[in-house]
Amino acid sequence: MSTFLVEVVTPERKVYAENANMISVKGVEGELGILPNHIPLVTQLRIAPVVIKRDGKVDVIAVNGGFIEVRKDKIVILAESAELATDIDLDRAKAAKARAEQLLSAKRDEIDFRRAELALQRAMNRIGTAQK
Ligand code: ATP
Numbered sequence: 001m002s003t004f005l006v007e008v009v010t011p012e013r014k015v016y017a018e019n020a021n022m023i024s025v026k027g028v029e030g031e032l033g034i035l036p037n038h039i040p041l042v043t044q045l046r047i048a049p050v051v052i053k054r055d056g057k058v059d060v061i062a063v064n065g066g067f068i069e070v071r072k073d074k075i076v077i078l079a080e081s082a083e084l085a086t087d088i089d090l091d092r093a094k095a096a097k098a099r100a101e102q103l104l105s106a107k108r109d110e111i112d113f114r115r116a117e118l119a120l121q122r123a124m125n126r127i128g129t130a131q132k
Pocket residue numbers: 012064080081082083087088089090092093096119122123126
């Protein structure tokens with residue numbers, strides 16, 4: 001079966017680099033399932049799990065926004081932060097969720113509200129990914 005290289009990179013580190021058979025992501029314009037030899041594209045990603053199939057295994061990564069670039073030779077995901085399901089600290093994500101919910105329930109200005117909303121999305125993405 002043909003494969004492509006999938007890399008997930010954040011400003012801090014390379015989170016993932018494996019040869020895969022398929023990847024599915026949630027783009028801002030909808031879900032995308034990508035197989036080898038897909039046409040090149042760049043699109044923005046939602047805060048959502050990315051699922052990668054390879055060699056009969058499935059890897060799930062919590063990707064917290066960013067972009068996917070589909071190239072001829074490989075796929076690169078650039079994200080502000082990303083964690084493999086197995087690396088997620090569930091207690092930390094639950095604490096972040098509770099903090100964000102508390103901030104959202106307080107009356108705050110718009111910027112703080114948006115920040116708390118994004119923090120909540122990241123925490124829920126981590127919790128959902130860790131439990132997949
Ligand atoms: P927190 O409030 O817990 O720091 P956050 O959403 O503000 O959460 P980020 O700014 O997105 O965190 O990430 C900071 C760093 O911490 C990144 O390297 C990210 O991968 C890592 N990280 C954040 N939350 C978790 C978690 N629950 N498990 C593992 N790594 C995490």
